[in-house]
Amino acid sequence: MEEIIISTIQRTMVAGTPLLLATTGEVLCERSGILNLGVEGVMAVGAVVAFIVTMTTGQPWLGVLAAVGAGMAISVIHAFASVSLQANQVVSGLALTMLGLGLSGMIGKPYVGRPLSIKMENVEIPFLSDIPYIGQAVFNQSPFFYLAIVLALVSWFFLERTRLGIQVRSTGENPKATETQGVNVDLVRYWSVIIGGGFSALAGAHLSISYSKSWVEGMTAGRGWIAIALTIFALWNPGRAIWASFVFGGIFVVQYLLQPLGISPNFLAMLPYIATLVILLVISFRDPRKLNAPAMLAAPYKRGER
Amino acid sequence: MIQITTSDRYNITAARSLMTSLGAFAAGLLVISIIFLAAGVNPLFAISEIFLGSFGSAYGFKETVTKAIPLILIGAGLTLAFRAKFWNIGAEGQLLMGAIFATWTAQTFGEALPSVLIVPLVFGAGFLGGALWGIIPAILKIKYAINEVITTLMLNYICAEILTMLIVGPWKGKTRFGFPGTDNLPESVILGVIPGSRIHYATLILAVVSAAVLTVVIYKTRFGYEARVVGENPDAGKYAGIDFLKTSLILMAISGGLAGFAGVGEVAGIHHYLGYPASVSSGYGFTAIIVAWLAKLNPLYAIFSGLVFAGIVVGGDAIQISLGLPAATVQIVNGILLIFLIMGDYFLHHKVHIRFGKTN
Structure with missing residues (x-):
């Protein structure tokens, strides 16, 4: 029993990690007023790039770096379309997802089913990992796990406590007023989209080189879309994203726990998607004014207008 | 020094609209060519192969029409939904x-x-x-303000699992020798095809008629007008007393229903049994x-696009x-063309x- 509890918590943390990374990225992006539905595609690109680079160089961190670079580069497309050309952000994001899934499928083809022999060692936090139960379950994890939490906290601090973060938020709330304060709204939005893309790619890198240590087409399995839902559930707050992501990680893990009970695996596979609908329903009962949604989310901004 | 300035254009003619789409298409093909080059494939050869493979031979053209059936049905339905900004x-x-x-x-x-009835x-x-x-996402959007992009996507995954659950479980056919999938549908249900092709003409006719009817609905009926107002100017719509829930329910019933028609065509016209989700619809x-x-949200144009x-x-x-490219290539082509269309x-x-010259 003890082992089951520990391994369940441990796997929950692992499953929540990519969700947290992608959600944090989407929060940063949406706070600037740009909706990016390209998360799923960028995540797939990050996964395949990290996998290929890690496999060929033997350096997982080089793989991570390459993935983040690729994710940021491909996100420029969405930034250009939605910021410079004021295009419809829903369709532009969808196109990015299609492109990302397609590109990852194409460049990843020769790598399907090849296991990764290079292992990323777990990091044990001294003292904390000695705490009974929680110690080994939480404080003996892949570096991605700590990275995800640290990045979420840093992002929270950035948005809430720094001058630049306030500029990002006010860009999402009232771009016109922000512009008159001397802030380059377009530039802020470009960087928010690009950095958000880097986060999505990082989530993908975790999936391919740490979580499953292999690459298959479609391995992101809708996690990018779940991250977009979690962004809403987290009320656009990276701090809240931490627990929201790990609650969701738990839902992924519950599937495996319930499997021995003879429940249809297809039914269990539905759980994360059903849970996504449920959390959105739950959050909808809150006062919309307290939802914290950026006022100008998905509204194109044109300099010199209104 | 290059100076770029923009100004709004107000007189948008149909001809200009078509030219812009063609230009976007051409620019997209250029980028796709670069990707083909990077993949070590001669782009001119690849693009001409795509064209010849689909429109260049009788066999190819028949296949193209076959696959256009679900695309026209769904595409036409989506024009209605997208006009109301229901994604x-x-x-x-x-x-x-x-x-x-x-x-x-x-x-x-x-x-x-008998066939006539069934x-x-x-x-x-x-x-x-x-x-x-x-209509599930329509209710969730209007009643609970839940983003329809996420709900419709989640329902895709859920439906695929429901279908798989059925074909590996209670609906598993006795004639499939243990493989997932239902038995063949009864003979009376199987749709007729144009001889020498896989074109199930009943669905094709249905698709073209649906697109035409929907065009009339969008441009000539009160409902179509209301759907457009919901999309273009929701505040005015509220002021004018448009029932958003009713409008959204109807338009999503139509959009979803037409996709359902496409599902019937694939099962009764092509496969003749229910198999894995990925084989039912690619x-x-x-x-x-x-x-x-590409149809500029006009259902009639969806026949061509x-x-x-x-x-x-x-x-x-x-x-x-012929070139050994992976199946994902089509997704890349689609993604890039869509990007260029919206940029256009x-x-x-x-x-x-x-x-x-010099800036002044």
Whole structure:
């Protein structure tokens, strides 16, 4: 029993990690007023790039770096379309997802089913990992796990406590007023989209080189879309994203726990998607004014207008 | 020094609109060429193979028309939804739900009823399945303000699992030797094809008629007007007393229902049994998004843009075989063309002036 509890918590943390990374990225992006539905595609690109680079160089961190670079580069497309050309952000994001899934499928083809022999060692936090139960379950994890939490906290601090973060938020709330304060709204939005893309790619890198240590087409399995839902559930707050992501990680893990009970695996596979609908329903009962949604989310901004 | 300035364009003619789309298409093909080059494939050869594979031979053209059927049905339905700014990304799931409903109806009543009765019944069931799956996000959006992009997408995944659960479980056919999939549908349900092709003409006619009727609905009826107001000016719509819930329910019932029709066509016209989700639909629900966009959200144009993207699907299959490119290539082509189409919209609505020389 003890082992089951520990391994369940441990796997929950692992499953929540990519969700947290992608959600944090989407929060940063949406706070600037740009909706990016390209998360799923960028995540797939990050996964395949990290996998290929890690496999060929033997350096997982080089793989991570390459993935983040690729994710940021491909996100420029969405930034250009939605910021410079004021295009419809829903369709532009969808196109990015299609492109990302397609590109990852194409460049990843020769790598399907090849296991990764290079292992990323777990990091044990001294003292904390000695705490009974929680110690080994939480404080003996892949570096991605700590990275995800640290990045979420840093992002929270950035948005809430720094001058630049306030500029990002006010860009999402009232771009016109922000512009008159001397802030380059377009530039802020470009960087928010690009950095958000880097986060999505990082989530993908975790999936391919740490979580499953292999690459298959479609391995992101809708996690990018779940991250977009979690962004809403987290009320656009990276701090809240931490627990929201790990609650969701738990839902992924519950599937495996319930499997021995003879429940249809297809039914269990539905759980994360059903849970996504449920959390959105739950959050909808809150006062919309307290939802914290950026006022100008998905509204194109044109300099010199209104 | 190059100076770029823009100004708004107000007189948008149909000809300019068409030219912009063609220009965007050409620019997209240029970028696709670069990707082909990077993949070590001669782009001119690859693009001509796609074209020849889909429109260049009788066999190819017949296949193109076959695959255009679901794309026209779904694409036409999406034009209505997108006009109301209802971002239905769930046509894939609505198609599958239509296929599930159709299969159940066919297996339950198919033996007892003649074709004249059972075929319309199966199409009705398919429409109902797609419509029901489509109105769930409409209710969630209007009643609970839940983003429809996420709900429609989640319902895709959920429907695919429901379908798989059925074909590996209670619906597993005795004639499949343990493989997932239902038994073949009764003979009376199987749709006729144009000899020498896989074109199930009943669905094709249905698709073209649906697109035409929907065009009339959008431009000539009160409902169509209300749907457009909901999309273009929701505040005015509220002021004018438009019932958003009713409008959204109807438009999603139509959009989902047409995807359900497509599901019927695939099951009763092509496969003749219900198999894995990926074999029932090869991503038609997503490709149809681009079909609707290229059609400038006009259902009638979706007939042509449906043919164009069916051609890309068929031609994509052809280059997979002849050039050894992966199946994902079609997704790349689709993604890039969609990106360029939406970018093209900017140049439709703006004049861009590029001046060389000193800035003053």
